[in-house]
Amino acid sequence: MPEPSPSRSVDPDRPPLDAARVSAALTADSGLWRSLEVVEEVGSTNAVLVAAAAEEAPEGTVLVAEHQAAGRGRLARTWTSPPRAGLTVSLLLRPDVPAARRGWLPLLTGVALAEAVAEVPGVRASLKWPNDLLAADGAKLAGILAEVASGAVVVGVGLNVSTHAGELPEGGTSLALAAGAPVDRAAVLLRFLRGFERRYLAWVQALGDPVGSGLARDYLAWSSTVGTPVVVTLPDGSSVDGVAEAVDWDGRLVVRTAAGRLELASGDVRHVRGASPGRL
Structure with a gap:
């Protein structure tokens, strides 16, 4: 109790x-x-x-x-x-x-x-x-x-x-x-x-x-994620890293990765401090 x-x-x-x-x-x-x-x-x-x-x-x-x-x-x-x-x-x-x-x-x-x-x-x-x-x-x-x-x-x-x-x-x-x-x-x-x-x-x-x-x-205007290098842990336990570029029409996070752009509907985001957006 x-x-x-x-x-x-x-x-x-x-x-x-x-x-x-x-x-x-x-x-x-x-x-x-x-x-x-x-x-x-x-x-x-x-x-x-x-x-x-x-x-x-x-x-x-x-x-x-x-x-x-x-x-x-x-x-x-x-x-x-x-x-x-x-x-x-x-x-x-x-x-x-x-x-x-x-x-x-x-x-x-x-x-x-x-x-x-x-x-x-x-x-x-x-x-x-x-x-x-x-x-x-x-x-x-x-x-x-x-x-x-x-x-x-x-x-x-x-x-x-x-x-x-x-x-x-x-x-x-x-x-x-x-x-x-x-x-x-x-x-x-x-x-x-x-x-x-x-x-x-x-x-x-x-x-x-x-x-x-x-x-x-x-x-x-309030987001500290968009424009930031991120690592996103997905619901299946895998992760992706890249730069958060936008939020799309359905509220999904758009992440630019080395393999291309991903639209993520869910995930646990970690902001990568000190990383250069152009180098991920």
Whole structure:
């Protein structure tokens, strides 16, 4: 069993979210969000909404957990965070766009998240394809996981907010560490969800067109992968190295290798620091 959540008096930097206030602020006059629920603890917010999708839960359902005990990341990895130290949130979506364009949904989520954390003083962030938000030093602030479920898509986000260095995995960081000051989780959550709504509705209206909706332009502006030498580990365990040249119409990473160009729909990207793009 996970450890009990610390009391407010013990850790004032980790107060609980005011669910009623956040929900009211989010859903008032929203064209997307129908409900927001905050639960104290859950195994996986994505798993709960995947089950809800099978029960025909509406688009715009949002689930936030103060503590996630069995979070899931890409490539079957686990993701955990101390109680109230981060933002663990999943969104239930039913985008009416061509199936091939749905590959842009985690990238859209990343842009909305990057824009939200950029308003925290002292924080500079970038996006590593396909699903990581990085701090200026390359450490990981957040991860994104999109899952198809009963005709819907569930998108989960795990963002480290007040997590201390000793609580983080190797290569991880938090907004508080990057900013050097406490960060208001509720404010970041609302900025993220409002920004996501604006981008998502424009993208759906453009039938998933990443160029017509402006998403491709803005994603490239936040990307630290495109234009960078990379090594990509593929789902079968093999790897390719080359230069990330672009993201295509379906959200795939285009990598120039010695053997030619590859379009990758998935993979674990490592940025190769200090390498010359023209020499790979």
